[in-house]
């Protein structure tokens with residue numbers, strides 16, 4: 419009997435504190451008009467909790483939707499480029515918080531493409547019989563590596579988490595075509611320099627995202643459209659067969675240009691960038707969860723996931739969704755309330771970059 423991997427659960431966790439375009443107007447030379455017209459973003463969330471807490475909640479919501487408990491998870495894949503520590507992997511904290519005692523757990527870093535990389539890996543492991551149930555999480559706390567004096571980057575990024583449960587099934591579902599790509603020679607155009615072990619002990623190292631925005635933009639449109647076309651072809655579909663494109667949410671103009679190149683009706687594109695900005699590996703599972711909540715994923719629907727990001731990585735998957743598009747159960751729990759204002763949450767960044775300017 420053939421073995422496939424079906425998405426049986428989905429969930430998201432967004433911190434409550436909002437950083438709006440109007441807020442950004444107070445700290446950098448920009449305007450709501452500029453940010454909205456150039457990126458489609460109106461606001462983003464800033465987390466008051468560790469990334470693993472967002473990951474845990476998204477994971478528990480996804481497990482509830484799947485109708486499973488943590489003891490039934492074989493593997494946790496935690497896609498992130500903002501882990502809490504290098505050792506241990508953040509996935510270890512998430513596994514402990516969830517009480518997923520029988521699961522293996524690892525972080526996976528392909529930047530904004532991390533969720534799609536993880537999805538293709540999880541699907542393959544299940545098909546190969548190496549796992550029956552995988553919890554795949556995309557989580558980021560990008561506010562931690564943001565320079566809120568740099569208007570070309572700080573307007574784009576936010577914090578959040580999304581998760582899916584994949585389970586073995588005999589009904590045809592899961593990945594019908596996939597592309598995983600990278601151009602490591604261009605890694606420097608989007609990176610956090612001096613982070614990690616490249617310059618150990620460099621006390622004045624600047625730890626923040628730097629990006630050549632317009633170069634990244636051009637490459638993102640080409641790579642996302644090419645990869646999407648390839649996976650549609652691999653699946654044996656025409657573009658008209660796509661029920662919903664769930665793209666990485668980096669810039670609405672990148673998404674619009676990708677859809678135009680594919681000749682895909684904009685009504686078949688999931689967009690929520692206005693509310694959260696770019697949450698890197700978390701954008702697609704958050705967008706997929708919101709598409710399901712809005713009834714935009716039909717039973718056995720044809721979906722395309724497409725992403726692009728630091729590395730420079732890109733990835734796409736043509737996905738046949740399962741029969742069930744309603745959660746089996748939902749949980750009421752939420753992240754703890756925050757008693758700090760957005761400015762209090764951002765104070766460590768201001769202190770850090772203020773200090774650097776005086777060095």
Ligand code: ACO
Nearest residue numbers: 448452456529530569570573631632634635668669727728
């Ligand atoms: N407000 C006002 N003006 C601004 C701002 C701002 N926030 N930011 C830049 N500008 C100015 C620039 O200084 C420039 O001014 P100049 O012409 O006087 O030099 C002008 O606006 C145009 O700048 P561009 O960078 O050419 O603007 P562009 O239209 O390319 O938009 C943006 C910039 C939004 C950053 C876009 O390039 C983009 O979205 N790039 C891709 C981002 C992305 O996809 N990242 C990948 C994922 S990230 C990851 O993997 C972690």
